[in-house]
Amino acid sequence: MDGKVKKQKQHQQKHSGPKAEKKKAKKESGSAEEDERKRNPKAFAVQSATRMAKTFHRAQDIKTRKHHIPLVDRTPLKPPPVVIVVVGPPKVGKSTLIRCLIKNFTRQKLGDICGPVTIVSGKKHRLTFVECNNDINTMIDLAKVADLVLMLIDASFGFEMETFEFLNICQVHGFPRIMGVLTHLDSFKNNKTLRKTKKNLKHRFWTEVYQGAKLFYLSGMVYGEYQTQEVKNLGRFISVMKFRPLVWQTSHPYVLVDRMEDLTDPDKIRTDPKCDRTVSLYGYLRGTHLKNKGQVHIAGVGDFQLSDVNFLPDPCPLPDAQKKRALNEKERLLYAPMAGVGGVVYDKDAVYIDLPASHVNQQQVCAREV
Template identity: 25%
Template sequence: MQIETAHEHRPGPLKQQNKKHKHGRHKSKGTLEKLNKGRVMSILRPHSRKKQELSREEKRNQAAQLRKQKRFEFLQKRRGLCEAPFLTAVVPLHSSISATNSLTKVLEDLGNEAVVTKTSEGQCHVEISRLKHRFTLASTKGDNLFDTLDLLKVADTVIFLTSVNGLDEDAEIMLTTAISQGIPTTVIVCIDLDTVPPKRRQEAKTNIQKDLERWLPEEKVHGLEKNGDGMMLFRRVANQKQRHVIQRDRRPHLLAEHVEFIETSPGNGTLKVIGYLRGQTLSVNSLIHIPGWGDFKMSRIELAPDSFSGDQDQDSFRLLEVADPTKQESLERENIPDPMDAEQTWPTDEEIATAEEDRKSKKGKIVPHGWSDYQAAWIPDEDAIDLDGSDGEELNEDAKMDAKSEGSSDCESDQGDEDEMETGSIMTEVPYESAEKYDKDIDAAEEEATLKKLKEARDDKEFPDEMDTPLDLAARQRFMRYRGLSSFRTSPWDPKENLPLDYARIFQFQNFDRTRKYVLKSIEETSGALAGSYIRIHIADVPTYLYRLREEQPIVVYGMLQHEQKMSVLNMMLKRPVALVSEEAIKSKERLLFQCGYRRFRAQPIFSQHTKGNKFKYERFFQPDSTVVATVYAPIIFPPCSVLVFKENKDGTSSLVATGSLMSVDPNRITLKRVVLSGHMYKVNKRSAVVRFMFFNREDIEWFKPIELHTKYGRRGHIKEPLGTHGHMKCVFNGQLKSQDTVLLNLYKRVFPKWNYDPCVTFSKVEEEGENK
């Protein structure tokens, strides 16, 4: 018997679900009234929270912080060291502003609350007891841009002195270079704000802030029109958040406050530099760098008495470290190549037998000197010659002609029709004598070279890499070192193939990123003079002429990391500054002045495109609106690192042409120079055409037959067969052709920079004296 059960309704998935009331975490008014029972003040009392227990990881972190703080206090107490004062650079942004007079005005406003002492190098030490801080004010004595940049490399704060008259042209250049280099914490002060009526002072501040908005958008302008503004200025310098510049903070650095030179041998001497060490710990066994002078070794480091005390007696210096020749870094910059390194060992019997068989063969290929197996594969089999014949002499002659043509390959440019030059209106009513006097100051050769360079840059921009095949030389000889690629992106290219002899002089890491991490990690384990100490370092083997030719240049000492004295290949990403756009194009292998991090040197770079991939196209010109990668031979420096590029003028001045950063230290970066040979349609028949003016003999067509063709309208094809003996050829493409289309053939060759690194960079007066010497 079956028993019936009661029916139960089960809700389906479409049943309406109402939201619950969101009362929040607070209590309602009624609940609070019940809890307080009429006591109103208890509502305002903060509720006490139980102390949360820290996790195991937080406890370890807290204990590590306490250990680090106690260790620092113990070392300070044991060594008697003091914290380095705030190094503040004072930089005027107008030619009418004097940094010395402005500093005097600020210090007078402090009155008796500050103790001021001066160093032999011109810095001012200011100690303010009310603020419980010490400051070092430094400024450059001249208007040299590089002196200001060297000072900003080591400064903690920079005070920009502005005027109600606005900014001049030099100020714009200085701000652009300073920000590109890596600017420290900034403060903007208007010096002559008291010359403006009180009702218009706020308007004057707003105008100055608008002028600086392009470079420093978040900074406010401070004035010195009232008593106490000087104290407010120093309080802001001491309390504002410091901006970290990585390339500065990762290395020990020092600004010289006292300098002494003792000549120990003819032409060389010991440079004694006293100053506060900042950044990281400095070891006496490491190397140091002085911008514009070069790399040097240290012989000893001594602890000096505090500069604020004014006691600089020789007996008060305490020896800290002496260099150990067995542990000291070497100044060796280049790797000495072994000319016997590529020599073969004595051949075996099998190798002798194989060579004898090859010699007895009737036909074979003679490969020009320097060719790889890949390049030799392009020689057609029907061009094989009799080894016993006289074709070897002809090949040698061809090789000589190729070497001769390669020597002039740097001057590659289309020799087409001359461009029309637009001439502006010229004053016609000029006396003959004044016109003659004007012509005396013009260098005709320079004018002609500049005009030629402008025309080449314009042609390269309109017709990139296009070149006419020479009429007096066979194309297979002219472009013997070039090869074709089926795909620029995917075709293989061995980075170790046909390297120049200069590559035997450089250093290369098996894994640069791993070495960089190891070197940066070893900074914490360095022992020596601690950051914040006042020391005197003895720099050995400094050339005497460098010290004698030093004028008002501030001496900045930078401690170098491991391996940073060794030569390698640096790749720097560069772009033209927006504020200083110049229409002048810069040619590859042109001599330029580089400031890469703390280094300053001259070199002749090659430019290439900044793209993705393992091969990069060579750029003949650095156009104004482009971004390129400059490749040079230079000492290793670990990124991140800023780069400034200057072009030296004939009058001794330097103009900023590019800014950027160090991208990599990689000798295996492949830069390929492209040559585009163009041909014109003679007869068109749908997908095939007769092309002429690309080659001028039948042998060249057979030589370049395996290389793929393309057109400006996007068609791709290949050479089918030569027609006649005057360079006409039949070509087949993958689509319908147009009569106005142009046929192109791409050839590639790897290029390398020139070895002309010059670390000794001085200024115009110094250069003239050095040349006279």
């Protein structure tokens, strides 16, 4: 012997024969737990009747909470944009939040938020953002048409009168989906105070809305905008949210006007500034069918009779039907006529074409090179 250890012969596993076939069938079926139950039934029996009863009651409670009265969903195959109303007291960051969400979805910056802003957020989703002013009439009008409410709360001050007013108005007209957003969290210097404030505001918000309502935290601002990751997280929740049809909205035809034109003869206005005007209103029709020559109510103005109702091409269409995983940059549309964004604007005397600033700069560079 020269000190070498004799190598042990390795086990040759069988790949054929009845025993190998039996092992293979057992592995494929994956019914190991069923065999264990048959072999040792006492191990899987009820050990505690009290614990079993509690588990059963909990499962039934969760199942019962999901029960709801079925409602008829009259949403068409190509649904109109989801109306998102941003509510909050003054100086809480409503316009900033809308600008950040628009930038998150469309990669475009919008200066002034004026009127409804419609964007394409996905292959089958469009969103319309509306900022709610702090007067009771605007709150009542927007509470009726809102699908989702982003309720901004100043964490350094707490809940204000406008928040409770809007919640009570929503309870009267049908409660839409409500998500809370806490701002001005960077004013807290002590982390313990911040955690305590967050917890208190969250439970107070749950008392007003429902237990487990979503409350987002916007921790601070960078260069006049909210942090990108936090806005992206909020935008993701908005995109996947499902809405229940509200009774008032499904039983009434209503239009959220995003563009308005005065078609009155200019000479008539010059001679009599207080003459009756002929006005053309544009917007997506929601709810039931709108009848021609019917009576309508214009919020803040009064009751009128429609002269004519027409279908128009979609100013903010959904992307093409071809299969793809995401939107390209050209299909990330933004439509805000009252803010001066949205392609071609027709006037009585002339036609104006709005070009993005980057396009104008490219043309100027080309002209210099020539």
